[in-house]
Amino acid sequence: MGGSRERGVVAAASYEARKFGVFSAMPSVIASRRCPDLIFVRPRFEVYQAVSKQIRKIFHKYTPLVEPLSLDEAYLDVTEPLIGPPSATLIAEMIRNEIFEVTGLTASAGISYCKFLAKVASDINKPNGMYIIQPDAAVSFLERLPIKKFHGIGKVTAEKMKEMGISTGFDLKNYTQKQLVRKFGRAGAHFYRIVRGDDQRPVIPDRVRKSIGAENTFNSDLSHHDELLDQLYKICETVWKRALHSNASGKTITLKVKFHDFKQISRSKSLDHYVKSEKELREQVLKLFFGAEEDYEPIRLMGVSISNLNIPDERFNKQLQIPFKHRFHHK
Structure with a gap:
C-alpha cells in the first residue's frame, strides 16, 4: 500500500487485500473502509528503482529488445536471444529463476507471439507462474476470454x-x-484486430518520455x-529539477x-517555445491556477x-527490422 490511511492512494495492493476489493489507484480512505484491518506501508521509491x-x-543479458512498461514490467523480444536456447518458454523460466536468485522476488511471465497476448497471459498465473498462448490456440483462447480480461x-x-451484448x-x-x-472510434479498429490475435506492434526499446511532472497530496485539505501558492512553488521546483536531470523542456x-470530494480539474497551456526556466514555469502555472480558480x-x-x-526520438532515425516469433511479456 502507499501513503497513509487518511490521505493516501493505493499504489499497489497485496493479493490478500484484493480479496476485499482493494486495488491500485483507490483512495486509501475507501480501501480502509473495505478492509478495516489493512496495513499501510509508505512507498520506498529509491529501493524500487534500485x-x-x-x-x-537481467533482461538485457538475454535480449537488447526490452520495452519497459513500469518499474516491474516489460515486454521482451527473444526471437534471437543473446544467451540460452531459442525458446521463449525456457528463457522466461531462466529469467524468473535469476530474478529470484538476485533479488529474492518471484516473477510471472506471459508468453506468446505478440504483445497483446503476452500481456493477457502474464496476468493468468500471478504472482509466481507462467502461461503460454501458442499461435494455433490464440483464436480459441480469445473467443473464450471475458471482455473485461x-x-x-x-x-x-x-x-x-x-450493452451491445458483448461479454x-x-x-x-x-x-x-x-x-x-x-461505436468506439479508432480504438474500434484495434479491438477488431486483437480479438483475432492480430497485433503487429514491435517491442521498442527505450520508450520516449512524453512528460515530466510532479504532484503532492496534502496532509490536510488546503484552502x-x-x-x-507555497505548495505550487514547491511542485514547480521539483518539476524543473526533473526537467534539468532529463536535459529536457517542453512547450505544454x-x-x-x-x-x-475527489472532484478533479486540469488546465493546460501550450507555448510557442520551450519553457526556459523555473521562473517561467512558475509564472505560467500561476496563470493556470488563477484561471482555473x-x-x-x-x-x-x-x-x-x-x-x-524536446527529447529527440532516435528511433525515427533508423528502420528497425524486428521479427515477431516467440515474444514474451515478463513481470
Whole structure:
C-alpha cells in the first residue's frame, strides 16, 4: 500500500487485500473502509528503482529488445536471444529463476507471439507462474476470454460493450470493423484486430518520455491562498529539477487540481517555445491556477507537468527490422 490511511492512494495492493476489493489507484480512505484491518506501508521509491535496475540488467543479458512498461514490467523480444536456447518458454523460466536468485522476488511471465497476448497471459498465473498462448490456440483462447480480461478495455468500455451484448471475445468477433469504429472510434479498429490475435506492434526499446511532472497530496485539505501558492512553488521546483536531470523542456504546461470530494480539474497551456526556466514555469502555472480558480473548495492534491518535450526520438532515425516469433511479456 502507499501513503497513509487518511490521505493516501493505493499504489499497489497485496493479493490478500484484493480479496476485499482493494486495488491500485483507490483512495486509501475507501480501501480502509473495505478492509478495516489493512496495513499501510509508505512507498520506498529509491529501493524500487534500485531493484528495478537489477531486474532490467537481467533482461538485457538475454535480449537488447526490452520495452519497459513500469518499474516491474516489460515486454521482451527473444526471437534471437543473446544467451540460452531459442525458446521463449525456457528463457522466461531462466529469467524468473535469476530474478529470484538476485533479488529474492518471484516473477510471472506471459508468453506468446505478440504483445497483446503476452500481456493477457502474464496476468493468468500471478504472482509466481507462467502461461503460454501458442499461435494455433490464440483464436480459441480469445473467443473464450471475458471482455473485461482484454488488456486495454477498461470498465467504461466494457460496460458499453455489455450493452451491445458483448461479454466475450466470441461476441466481439460478431461485429465488423466498421461497426466497432462507429461505436468506439479508432480504438474500434484495434479491438477488431486483437480479438483475432492480430497485433503487429514491435517491442521498442527505450520508450520516449512524453512528460515530466510532479504532484503532492496534502496532509490536510488546503484552502488558504498563501498555503496553496507555497505548495505550487514547491511542485514547480521539483518539476524543473526533473526537467534539468532529463536535459529536457517542453512547450505544454498542465496544472491538475483535486478537491476534498475527489472532484478533479486540469488546465493546460501550450507555448510557442520551450519553457526556459523555473521562473517561467512558475509564472505560467500561476496563470493556470488563477484561471482555473472557481471559488476553490478545499484542495487535497495539486500537480504540475510539462509535455510536448524536446527529447529527440532516435528511433525515427533508423528502420528497425524486428521479427515477431516467440515474444514474451515478463513481470
